[in-house]
Amino acid sequence: MKKLAVTDKGACMACRSCELACAGAFYKNDDITLSCIQIGEKDRKTTVSFCVQCGKCAKACESGAITQNAQGVYLINKAACVNCGKCLDACPFKVVVKAADKPAPTKCIACGICVKACPAEILYIKQDEAASA
Incomplete structure (x- = not known):
């Protein structure tokens, strides 16, 4: 799975x-609320939230617009999305x-743009071998 x-x-700046x-x-757009990775704070510590490709969004999707590709990444088909927000x-x-x-939401597709942008070099794209075999 990718x-x-x-x-x-803890190394996030x-x-x-x-x-x-x-x-x-x-x-x-530079509106960080539209980012699929979110930096926050909890108990005075920096938090990094991102998609773990769990599939809960796909299970909730009433139109079947969210499907998993061969690499294990859940993708949103904007044409099939009915914008229900579930x-x-x-x-x-x-x-x-x-x-x-x-017309449709977005989610992490493990593209790596955030990885390239991170000056602390703490982000990476993980590829589980079992899922890719």
């Missing part, structure tokens, strides 16, 4: 470069996002 991973969440890169790639509610990490002016 997915985003973090080597050391909360610079938000990953969020800016993601929002820019998907929405051509995938946003189902995501345990709240990283399925939607801009008000767009």
Whole structure:
């Protein structure tokens, strides 16, 4: 299975470069609330939230617009999406996002744009061998 991973969440500098890169790639916008990776804080510690490709969004999707590809990545078919918002509610990490002016939400597709943007070099794309065989 291909997915985003973090080597050391404690090493995150909360610079938000990953969020800016993601929002820019998907929405051509610097609104970090539209990023599929979210940097936050809990108990005075930086948190890094991202899609773990669990499939809960796909199970909640009433139109079947979210499917898993051969690499284990869940993708949203924007043409099939009915914009019900159930995938946003189902995501345990709240990283399925939607801009008000767009017809469908977005989620992490393990593209690596955030990885390239991270100055701390703590993000990487993980490829489980068992899923790719």
